[in-house]
Amino acid sequence: MPGILRNYKAGSIIYFVGDIGDNIYVLKSGAVSLIYHSIDTGEEVRDTIKNGEFFGVKSALAKRPREETALVIKPSQVLVLTTAEFELLVTKSVSVIQNFLRVFSNQLRRVGKQVHSFLDDSDTGDNQAELFKIGEYYLKNHKYQQAQYVYQAYLKYYSKGNFAGQAQERLTAIADAMEGKGTGTYAAISKEPEAVPAASEITIEEPATETGESMDIATKYYDGVSLFSQEKYEEAFNLFKALHGAISSDATAAEYVPKIEYEMGRCLIALKRYPEAVSFFTGMIKKYPKDENLKDALYNIGIAYKHQGDKAKAASFFQKVLKMLPASPTDRKAKKELVALGVASS
């Protein structure tokens, strides 16, 4: 066994939080506590190391400051290894590394969840729309090969997604353009084939066909969402309103109607038009009692009441959110609001 055996008296410190050190320790006998403050609650936590357990591993491997103070509780014997000695030791036994990997990935998952719980839905965004947007970026910059990959990936994961039609259309355009680039004869989708290389002239807006129209809705809807995220609420609201008017008689676009209405409600809240927002969301819930945004609609009604100073009504809506299944990230937000209102959440 490599390393040095060291004896510690009770009350001594093996390392302090914030120290930087290359050593990894194994408790042979005695008792050692790891003392640290929890990041989210600030409370002091003490973990007891059992005989045979390693400690100081993560900080030594990452070459970062120790996260905890290692305090000796009872007279102890500790095996001290350098990182290199530790590496030699554990690479002889994969199962030891696998145990560490299990522990570390659990920690990583836990911290990741904590991080996400602090982020609003709007920050994590809509992955489907964001993926499509990456394709748009590459297409705009004439990186067809990359754009092609992204649209194909989009269709692979979201074959019935909001932008599936557009992705398909762009793929056809890209294939044509790439082919054209190769032979120099392709001109069908370029406006002025004589003046500009075909590949640089893919026209994206093609609302001529029937499918073209529904794609147009998706584009506009997405533009509205984008305006909202830029905090241009007035513009976003007007765009959604116009779009709502334009498609309300169009049966093929029916799936967009509740989505658009939900966005309009969000705009009203952002614009501080609370009474309108309440009646808007209430109407939505009546019309589409099974919509995926139902829970968020309830939450938003609560928010609107809160801003109007009606605590009791706000609280009742936040409680409705919590009672409704399945659980979603909105629950946490509702709980937070209830705590802020001084109401217990359960």
Place this chain on the structure above:
Amino acid sequence: MKMDESMFERFGVTHEPDDIIFCEYEPGKDFYILQEGRVKVTKIVSDMEKTLDVFHPGDIFGEMAIIEDQPRSATAIAIDKVKLLKLNKENFSMLLQGTPQLAFNILKIFSNRIYDAKRRLLILTLPDIESKVCDAFLMLAENQHISTKSTNPVTFNAKVDEIAHWCGEKVGKVKEVLGTFSDTGKIQIYEDRIVVKNLYEMFRIVSNRRKAQSQEQ
């Protein structure tokens, strides 16, 4: 890292230069070990593609897919003709048996990732945007091994939306805070970088805020 031929036969993939290996926001269950060639990792920020890192043979990337069900946080693109081992959670543990060195390298990567994630969490637990913005600069300084007690101007190749990302706040709000900082001479904002005049001042703001917070608790 030694990897026998049979490994490549089973898990090997090749890519041509400029091929996307995986794309930001794409769901993904595989991670990769680079065998030959280079791979760059990019992210589109403010409508510009920014290279975050370049990987060389022996490097591992995309490993977060083993842990969490989140979409990719960046895009991986082949620079050269590359050879990769493409692995997932299922064949990962089998692979580890034969390659303890790989297991150890991943252990090191995870150790660093935990530190990074906790550091990010520290920013998010602060009570107000001003101190979050200050702490984001401190974190960026730490990542570049710059002392957070520096009183000389420090340049960060960061844009407003990146700072907003680390703070978990809306870009508009962070822009306002940075505007106030700029008005009071704390920082200078350029198109592609932000210069912080006195990091130590930010360090003090953040540590005072944290002290107040722990006293409340």
